[in-house]
Amino acid sequence: MKELKQKLSKTFGKKNVNEAYGELTLVINSDDVLEVCQRLKDEFKFEILIDLCGIDYLTYGESDWNGNASSSGFGRARQVQKSTNQKDQRFGVVYHLLSVSSNQRLRVKALLATDNLMIQSVTKIWNCADWFEREAFDLFGILFENHNDLRRILTDYGFVGHPLRKDFPMIGEVEMRYDEELQRVVYEPVSIEPNVNVPRVIRK
Amino acid sequence: MSEMKNYTLNFGPQHPAAHGVLRLILELDGEVVERADPHIGLLHRGTEKLAESKPYNQSIGYMDRLDYVSMMCNEHAYVMSIEKMLGLKVPERAEYIRVMFDEITRIMNHLMWIGTHALDVGAMSVFLYAFRERETLIDCYEAVSGSRMHATYYRPGGVYRDLPDTMPQYLDSKLRSEEKLKEINENRQGSLLDFIEDFANKFPASIKQYSDLLTDNRIWKQRLVNIAVVSPERAMQLGFTGAMLRGSGVEWDIRKSEPYSVYDQLDFEIPVGVTGDCYDRYLVRMEEMRQSTHLINQCVAWLKANPGPVMSDDHKVTPPKREDMKDDMESLIHHFKLFTEGYCLPEGETYTAVEAPKGEFGVYLVSDGANKPYRVKIRAPGFAHLAAMDEMSKGHMLSDVVTIIGSQDIVFGEVDR
Numbered sequence: 273m274k275e276l277k278q279k280l281s282k283t284f285g286k287k288n289v290n291e292a293y294g295e296l297t298l299v300i301n302s303d304d305v306l307e308v309c310q311r312l313k314d315e316f317k318f319e320i321l322i323d324l325c326g327i328d329y330l331t332y333g334e335s336d337w338n339g340n341a342s343s344s345g346f347g348r349a350r351q352v353q354k355s356t357n358q359k360d361q362r363f364g365v366v367y368h369l370l371s372v373s374s375n376q377r378l379r380v381k382a383l384l385a386t387d388n389l390m391i392q393s394v395t396k397i398w399n400c401a402d403w404f405e406r407e408a409f410d411l412f413g414i415l416f417e418n419h420n421d422l423r424r425i426l427t428d429y430g431f432v433g434h435p436l437r438k439d440f441p442m443i444g445e446v447e448m449r450y451d452e453e454l455q456r457v458v459y460e461p462v463s464i465e466p467n468v469n470v471p472r473v474i475r476k
Numbered sequence: 477m478s479e480m481k482n483y484t485l486n487f488g489p490q491h492p493a494a495h496g497v498l499r500l501i502l503e504l505d506g507e508v509v510e511r512a513d514p515h516i517g518l519l520h521r522g523t524e525k526l527a528e529s530k531p532y533n534q535s536i537g538y539m540d541r542l543d544y545v546s547m548m549c550n551e552h553a554y555v556m557s558i559e560k561m562l563g564l565k566v567p568e569r570a571e572y573i574r575v576m577f578d579e580i581t582r583i584m585n586h587l588m589w590i591g592t593h594a595l596d597v598g599a600m601s602v603f604l605y606a607f608r609e610r611e612t613l614i615d616c617y618e619a620v621s622g623s624r625m626h627a628t629y630y631r632p633g634g635v636y637r638d639l640p641d642t643m644p645q646y647l648d649s650k651l652r653s654e655e656k657l658k659e660i661n662e663n664r665q666g667s668l669l670d671f672i673e674d675f676a677n678k679f680p681a682s683i684k685q686y687s688d689l690l691t692d693n694r695i696w697k698q699r700l701v702n703i704a705v706v707s708p709e710r711a712m713q714l715g716f717t718g719a720m721l722r723g724s725g726v727e728w729d730i731r732k733s734e735p736y737s738v739y740d741q742l743d744f745e746i747p748v749g750v751t752g753d754c755y756d757r758y759l760v761r762m763e764e765m766r767q768s769t770h771l772i773n774q775c776v777a778w779l780k781a782n783p784g785p786v787m788s789d790d791h792k793v794t795p796p797k798r799e800d801m802k803d804d805m806e807s808l809i810h811h812f813k814l815f816t817e818g819y820c821l822p823e824g825e826t827y828t829a830v831e832a833p834k835g836e837f838g839v840y841l842v843s844d845g846a847n848k849p850y851r852v853k854i855r856a857p858g859f860a861h862l863a864a865m866d867e868m869s870k871g872h873m874l875s876d877v878v879t880i881i882g883s884q885d886i887v888f889g890e891v892d893r
Contacts, residue, residue: 295826297668332850366840426892475847
């Protein structure tokens with residue numbers, strides 16, 4: 273792994289390569305994704321794209337007990353708090369690569385500008401990225417340029433919103449029931465209330 | 477005569493051969509598949525979102541429900557990722573118990589697979605035999621965790637409790653004679669380990685039975701040989717892992733290449749296919765069951781010889797003993813903290829993968845230092861396999877689609893998450 277780290281540092285810059293828990297992470301600029309991935313596949317022999325996923329950094333590092341808890345007591349923990357974070361790079365795309373020939377793994381991370389959620393699709397390099405990118409689009413609203421078939425994949429037909437974004441409520445936006453009179457399924461705003469049993473705390 | 481055009485067929489979601497809730501839109505030219513478009517997500521429960529809102533330990537149960545025929549392997553990946561970030565040491569006995577149950581789970585999964593696969597392709601009896609043996613393994617789950625399927629047995633720091641010394645027995649009933657009762661209770665006289673050992677001794681004969689029914693069966697071969705051939709290059713390009721990749725001839729098994737737990741101290745081999753068709757994948761999985769039996773035997777022998785703790789004694793993460801809490805202030809505090817707030821992971825991210833029966837099951841865990849995960853991404857092997865459905869079924873007959881679904885060993889709990 274040391275060798276790989278050195279080689280990566282040499283090719284992509286030392287500050288972009290991090291090591292933690294015995295895993296390597298390569299941070300790249302979202303515009304270079306095609307070029308970097310192609311090189312990783314050809315030169316570094318990462319034949320398999322194990323996983324591709326989106327991530328939303330909106331509430332990163334925020335806990336439920338930041339403010340003056342005693343003034344509002346337990347109810348505070350039960351309310352969903354609106355994040356005040358303003359981030360230039362809110363979303364990221366994370367690629368997990370595997371090299372069968374050299375038994376190495378690598379994580380590649382590209383952060384996206386909040387006002388432009390576009391990134392080049394890697395389906396041409398690894399064909400299996402197809403569904404993974406559809407999933408990231410579905411759950412986070414990240415758009416993959418030059419993807420042939422960017423439809424929703426996991427959520428319902430006609431679903432509105434991107435459920436894994438941090439500002440999408442846990443309980444969802446709509447609920448569904450069968451209406452006897454209309455003789456069809458109707459969607460209505462959710463009637464349940466959000467409930468947090470264990471507040472989120474950060475202890476260092 | 478009017479010209480025949482391609483037509484579209486909706487396969488599933490309530491089709492017995494769809495293995496759950498797969499909806500396939502098939503474009504057919506006569507009986508030949510031109511295009512297959514799987515629609516998934518009918519079993520989407522938002523596991524990743526739910527896990528973000530709960531302390532780490534409360535999500536272990538969700539892992540069982542992902543791939544609901546290989547429960548403990550999923551738990552293993554999740555628990556290992558937490559241990560990796562905490563730097564937590566797991567007692568050796570717990571590691572052996574985990575490996576033993578991983579392999580029991582693998583056999584359980586493959587028995588389910590062989591049963592349903594054979595049933596789909598037209599061999600009824602294998603299903604009945606496979607589920608007979610599977611019942612014994614489910615009894616092992618029940619004996620150790622109290623639950624037949626969703627065990628929640630692995631915990632960060634070890635396993636929930638040590639293996640029981642006695643097995644539950646069948647009770648007297650009007651419906652069965654005394655001799656019958658004695659017969660079915662015969663292997664339940666000793667501890668769980670004796671019970672498992674007895675199973676491992678008998679199981680090779682059962683595998684031979686399935687093999688006799690299928691391997692040289694003419695119909696079975698007609699339905700499987702040369703169906704959905706995937707070359708090693710394509711298999712890697714399509715993100716295959718596990719038996720699907722090995723069936724195509726790529727020798728890759730995480731248990732060997734990146735050994736976790738105590739796999740590096742155990743002796744086993746990885747079977748590899750040659751042609752990459754459904755028949756090879758069948759042979760690979762059959763051999764995997766034999767290897768798993770061998771692994772179970774080794775684990776049973778080790779566990780019988782080496783008693784010891786099964787849970788780490790770092791009580792920031794694992795609950796303290798109930799009796800200690802009675803007169804030890806610190807234990808009481810630990811217990812209270814652990815069950816009200818949980819524990820915090822250091823800031824960082826990790827990807828941990830295990831060789832689940834279906835392929836590489838991975839957990840990508842991002843923590844911002846809180847008592848709940850910031851992001852949990854579950855890498856399900858079936859997701860990548862099902863994505864290849866279009867390519868694998870192209871040019872084959874409609875009936876072969878059923879064979880391919882069976883051969884991929886799809887379970888929707890993990891595909892849809």
